Amino acid sequence: MTHTPINGGVCAPQGFRAAGIHCGIRKNKNKRDLALIVSDCAAATAAVYTRNKVQGAPLALTRRHLADGFSRAVLCNSGNANTCNPDGLQIAEQCCELAARALGVLPEEIVIASTGVIGQPLPLAPFEQGIPAAVSVLSADGGADAAEAVMTTDTRPKSHALAFDLDGTPCRIGIITKGSGMINPNMATMLTFITTDAAITPALLQRALSATVDDTLNQINIDGDTSTNDMAVIQANGMAGNAEINDENSAAYAAFCAALHAACVWACREIAADGEGATKLLECTVQGAPDARSARAVAKSIISSDLLKAAMFGEDANWGRVLCAIGYTEGDFAADKVSLTLASDKGSVKVCENSAYFPFSEDEAAEVLSAAEIRINVDLHDGTASAQAWGCDLSYDYVKINGDYRS
Structure with a gap:
């Protein structure tokens, strides 16, 4: 189409x-x-x-x-x-x-x-x-x-x-x-x-x-x-x-x-x-989920994590925060085979395989995360359903904007 x-x-x-x-x-x-x-x-x-x-x-x-x-x-x-x-x-x-x-x-x-x-x-x-x-x-x-x-x-x-x-x-x-x-x-x-x-x-x-x-x-x-x-x-x-x-x-x-x-x-x-105080657009794609509901829930959970949003603002490839968000998401899906790749127009870097550390260069990851748009690509390896979610990083300016919103 x-x-x-x-x-x-x-x-x-x-x-x-x-x-x-x-x-x-x-x-x-x-x-x-x-x-x-x-x-x-x-x-x-x-x-x-x-x-x-x-x-x-x-x-x-x-x-x-x-x-x-x-x-x-x-x-x-x-x-x-x-x-x-x-x-x-x-x-x-x-x-x-x-x-x-x-x-x-x-x-x-x-x-x-x-x-x-x-x-x-x-x-x-x-x-x-x-x-x-x-x-x-x-x-x-x-x-x-x-x-x-x-x-x-x-x-x-x-x-x-x-x-x-x-x-x-x-x-x-x-x-x-x-x-x-x-x-x-x-x-x-x-x-x-x-x-x-x-x-x-x-x-x-x-x-x-x-x-x-x-x-x-x-x-x-x-x-x-x-x-x-x-x-x-x-x-x-x-x-x-x-x-x-x-x-x-x-x-x-x-x-x-x-x-x-x-x-x-x-x-x-x-x-x-255009999120308040945002410096980066975050797009999370989840695939390999057992059903669409689970895929949506996992993607939304990841994009909603304040810890992850703060890490993206700091350009820190703290991938454990993604796994944490997946783990507390409600739904019937496996979380022991997760693979995770961070990508942008400056390249991509795999940071997790089978829900465990995958050797990567911190310098390379920081370069990928320095871009204005970050793609968080997750594969649960537990089905064929997929979904996306969108968010932004959490910056100092968010607090400044909302501290005096009425004025």
């Missing part, structure tokens, strides 16, 4: 427009803080949400609005999570009403999301001015502005798009995502918004998103914290004109899932590489 990178982000698929503006939620007027993504027609829509027991009001409202499987627009603010607010649900409802009025749609057709500080009052006034302003500048070129508007501690906007074919029909998928800290996804990543002009039923869209999230977005770890506002949403408006995908056993469904997977892997790498 060929997936060709293209420009445009969430506006690359036909029939989508977007905007990103500063509406006054953030004190810094140079930072955009309100994003809007709109489909020209009703779009099949699916979402996954955080499993944190404390959840932002926008998640509850979005669940309600997506009960019929369709939406017209996504509204997202940054700078305030609208979580643990006594009037949070009311504010979210009023925002949807404002957006619906400005767009000429129903409030129930609006997906709403928020990201930022938890437990801070969120006034309605910025939305009263900002939503009409955002609608007025909606554009097929607005994807980049929307990507910027959802950022919090991200150092750069994250926007991407791919072209692919479904049974000979050209289709497109676009994605923007945000996330830098408070990331240990459990059903979704911090915030990810995906658009596609492919036609697919809401039920299969939900199936595709949920399965893809398990293999991709849920396999990221920056700092072990699961956000209260995690959400991933995909809209499919069908404007590419392909025959609607309604059979999970069809080649078209497989092709669609492959494109969605590619887009989400891109998002995983971008989020992990």
